[in-house]
Amino acid sequence: MKTLLGNKLINAIAIAIVAVFIIVLLSIWQNQRIQDTGEGIRHTNAVLSQSQEVQRAAMEFQLNVKNFLLTGDSSFLDTAGHTAALLPQKIDSLRDLIAGDSGQRPLLDSLQYYVSRSHVVLERAMRMSRAGDFENVSALIGDEARYGYSHRIQAMIDQLETGQGRLLEARRIANRRRVTALQVALWALIAGVVVLALFILRKIRADRHKDRRAREQLRRLNRQLEKKVEVQSTNLRSSENKYKTLFDKSPLPKWIYDDHTMRFLEVNDTAIRDYGYSRDEFLSMTIADIRPPEDVAALVDDVNNVRGKPDAFRNSQWRHIKKNGEIIDVDVTAHAIEFEGRKARMVVVKDITDRRKYELQLQRLNIDLAKRAAELATSNAELERFAYIASHDLQEPLRMVSSFLQLLQKKYYGKLDSKADQYIHYAVDGAERMKALIMDLLEYSRVGTGQESFGAVDTAVVMEEVGNIFREKIIGVRAEVDIGPLPVVFGDKVQVTQLFQNLLSNALKYHSDQPPMIRIRAKEQLASWLFSVEDNGIGIDSQFFEKIFIIFQRLHNKNDYSGTGIGLAICKKIVERHGGKIWVESAPKEGSTFYFTIHKKGKT
Template identity: 40%
Template sequence: MHTQSDATDSGFWGGADDDDVALQRFRTLVETIDDGLYQLDAAGRFVAVNDAVVETTGYSRDELLGEHISLLLDDTDVEAIERELAAALAGGDEGEAAVALPTFELAIRTVDGDEIPCELRVSPLIADGELQGTIGVARDLAETKERLQTLESVRAPDGPNAGVVVLDDALDVTWVDDTAAAFLDLDRDAVVGRDGRTVVEDTIADRLAAPEPFVRSVTSTYDEGSYLDRYECRATGDDGQSRWLEYQSKPIESGEYAGGRIELYSDITDRKRSESDLRESREAFESLVDAVEEYAIFRLDADGTVISWNQGAKQIKGYDADEIVGEHFSTFYTQEDRADGIPDQNLEIALENGSVEDEGWRVRQDGSRFWANVTITPVRDADGTHRGFLKVTRDMTDRWEREQELESELQQILGRVSDAFYAVDDEFRFTHVNDRAAELLERSEDELLGERLWDVFPDLRDFDEVWDAFHTAMETQSPTSYELYYDTLDFWVEANLYPSATGISVYFRDVTERVQRERELEESEQRYRTLAEHFPNGIVTLFDHDLEYTLAAGQGFDKIPVDPDDLEGENFYDVWSEETAADLEPALLAALEGEQESVELKYVGREWVLYAVPITDSRGDVFAGVTMAHDITERKKSQRQLEETIAQLEESNERLEQFAYAASHDLQEPLRMVSSYLQLIESRYADTLDEDGEEFLEFAVDGAERMRDMIDGLLEYSRVETQGAPLEPIALDPVLEDVLEDLQLQIEETDAEIAIESLPRVEGDASQLRQVFQNLLSNALEYSGDEPPRVRVDAERRGDRWLISVADEGIGIDADEQEAVFNVFKRLHSRDEHPGTGIGLALCQRIVERHGGDIWVDSEPGEGATFSFTLPAVDDRE
């Protein structure tokens, strides 16, 4: 950064050989830059300030000059600047600072004690190796220029330095502030509502020293809708004082007055008087121009060729001075803008209007683009000869991106606003109605505008809520609201009223559906409360995320020393003892986490089971919990009694099994003795026995064998529970294949056909289930009748169980006998017709019951029989 104040030969103003020309250029520069500019001497005292500093701080120029910078800055900020300045000077070479000072963010203190956030850039002024002072550029971080975009954000600054006039889209005067009225000696009541052109030509012109150029310049912007920036004129106000005014005018692009114009009259008398002082500071500000990096500041000749270049221009645009001086300034414009002739048009507008301000994309040396704020101002000699242009460019890319983001967010917000809106003035006359309001009010905008609210809807006077809301809002200037059913329009209305000095803005909506839902919810809650209050033998509660009970009811309260009123509205921890709370707390917290939980506990001598369940909204979010507590004292008592009975039965069954085993085992010994002696008789005396004796002996041997078979069956029956293998996942297909292999001879002899579907995997004892299939298939072959056996084995899934069926087409079973066939030693046929012990089906039943299943038979005589039994299923993935 070049900082030496004596480097003027090739400085920004190089070539200026006339003090008036230099003054004119300097004034143009100062008035082009909106930031505050000041110069301090080596002791830190003000020696020069521009109007922006004066307007921002509220101090006059005379009050500032000679004062120390600490008048405006906090001591800590002054110390920080001095430290950075000392460090920069210490690192310099031959008196020139080698390191630029950083940008400071601090607050400037005004004359009223307010603090304005600013960004401050400080540059040292060095001559002959000595610090002569500093130049400061202060930028208002609040970006006050943006406040001119809408009427609400544009206000005349406090004090007598600037006045504001606003025109609507018909160019009629809608607002004149006190400052503008004083500057131009205007009667505000007489001016507001008149055509702006007439006011300028007939009223304002009379106050000006040279009215014709002013009227011509102003009215031309009215016709063209263009900008007019910094037109200077001399006016005489109502106090008889003559002052210099600077006029600015621009269209209003958004807001309530979009299409209109805003005009500012600023008092520049002090600035005019200080031009001689500014001339004396010319060299210091020339050094400033070269030092300022925030702005690209350069001059063009009359044809638009670059003839000077500052450090800020290099920083923003990327060119060194020797690379760009002599080139046309259109180099910085995009190809599209050059094709449209925008650069030359801007020069023409600047010549015609005194300056032109433009924003758009510009191009750096490396081809990248940035969003620029550009001001082009003609430079003229004292005699008015056009000598070229001053061009000031600021990189506003960050602001542009923020504006795009804000605009996008604003559009999204506006897109979500669906409320009806209307506004009334202080006499309750409609001044604005949007489409939704017209729809709900069943009146068009034309029918409402200018009409009094009470005249259009006279029955509203009968609603005290409405009348009071409007009059309270107007009288107290405080927002009010109301909600009621308006039978004239047949809907529930919710309205919010926001007053101002000129009337009331009303946002309202049809909330009929919401009110109906609330009523339905109240009715639902009442029904729920009624059900809860009649909840038999238990207690129902609702609780929120703070564990505060919102409902407590149920007949179970009759059994405890707590009433529903003791719970509702109270916190969980405040109503239960520490021991009871510790038992219940995990279940309630689990419900609020979305889990169902239960807990059993004892309370005041009774036993309870409590279920806690989450309550969710339509999105599935848990917003509350519910508990249902049942008194299970009697059930627990019955359960304990049942457990005792079962234990007794199990003990009895165990003794019976032991008895059956012992009996069957002990009967084997005499049976073996009988069989042995029968065999001896047959072997020794067979030749001496007659025919009857042989028959009797045969009967005795057959009886002994049948007795042995029955004892073996009884022994096997008694061992089903005690001698069975553990239940485990098994596949039934291999089990059935083993059975079919054992029955192969019987199948071939009977010419049987056996159809088998694929069988599942079950939880079982493979050996015992093999016995079940053996008995059922053997019976199907045995009781097939005169026709060859036809047997079908299949399976069907039923929940967590498999239903296995063995069906035949044999002789069938009478309905009266279908349960009896499962009794031990029960036979339906003689041994001559069908041999057997009568224990096979009883054994099947005992095995199936050990597996937790059931077995039964469906049959009709002569139509065959289907034996079905259930077994626990096994997950196919196991």
């Protein structure tokens, strides 16, 4: 009982230590969160500081240009040139700081646009000044200051700083809340430890009282137990006789061996029949004698390992040698017993030779399958790298060809004969289509090799963004887009957006004479979400259901419908990367419905 009380005290101390450890971990965790919030605050301050740098640089450029226009002093123009060279760097630094804030990037894009346009206006003013047209210079500078790009630059910076100010305030509030939460949690844990200590001390005092009563009861029970042992000893002798009968008549080989000498002490009739040794031969051998020589060392180690564990129950696989030299694989179950006053172990043996052969065959098949899968993965990776490198390296010479062809068309169109104009048109059109093919191939090769992390993606927000992209097209073809409730999935937001964008683009492109009607729905399944994009367009013949998902496969003439035939191949690759599948149900002139699934918790 003293040991019991000591154990309880040790448990109490252990619980207190665990509680203190939890307090320390909680402090470290909350301190890290506070540091993270502080880092966010410093980042926001850096954004505000950089935005002021951009504003000062823009104003300094405009001021120096205007001073030059007013005074004609070229030193102002030199300073303006130096500032103009620094301004893009400052805007790029600001862009790097807000790279993770999608809401601020459009403001920065507008800011950069207005800065560049302001430079154009001021450069125009300098040219007019050099020409002596000071009256128009004064009017241009005045209008630009009141209503032009300078005013808009200031407005963009004000909006940027306002947004960052709100973010800074929110982070400061969050920081204060986390500090308060940490203090509350620490005090709550400390109070809990104190209450736990008081409870355990009270419990120990109560247990001591119970200890005294338990000792008296234990003495009474011991006397009763002695009487029961005498009765059970008689029953045990009877059970041993029954046990020996079960041992001898078992359909599986059984034997008993000495725990120290490993010598056979008893074997049943099945072991004698299956192994071919007589009873006397068995009793003159050790269990090492029926093992292949190379397995004996492992057997000795195993016996020594379990020798000091009388309650150990061993279930393992070995090889045995029959008297005729045949080696078999066996499943051995052994447990400790007392046999004629000796420490021994009883062994039950099951022949698993045939099962082992099947397992080895299956293992070889699995190894071969894994090898083939690795080779296939390597081949696919090499193909993707080849497609990426080929499409990337082809862009530069194609860009040069396309540029010079466009210059040729612009300069000589109408100045040569109609055949020459037609040839130039064919060349420009072919270069543009080749450019589109290369860009689509590059996009296809990037799917599955990108490093974007998976996370929660709200497909309702994704569809809203996609709808904004196609707003003019939707209005132009008088389309009706009906979007039902859409879920949050686990995936790559950029690729999920591209998936919906390609499917909606096809629904708008391949419409019939009737205004397009497009329905987008999602249905929850056991482990995934089932999405559908339904239209009332021209439809697809069933014989082309598989072909449309193959890269560069087109069902229509390029003059009838634009495109490179890679959009649905990209969709298929994106869906498969997200652990799902994509298919279509359609009929000519009856519209099409594209279905695809995305796993709720990513690819499995």
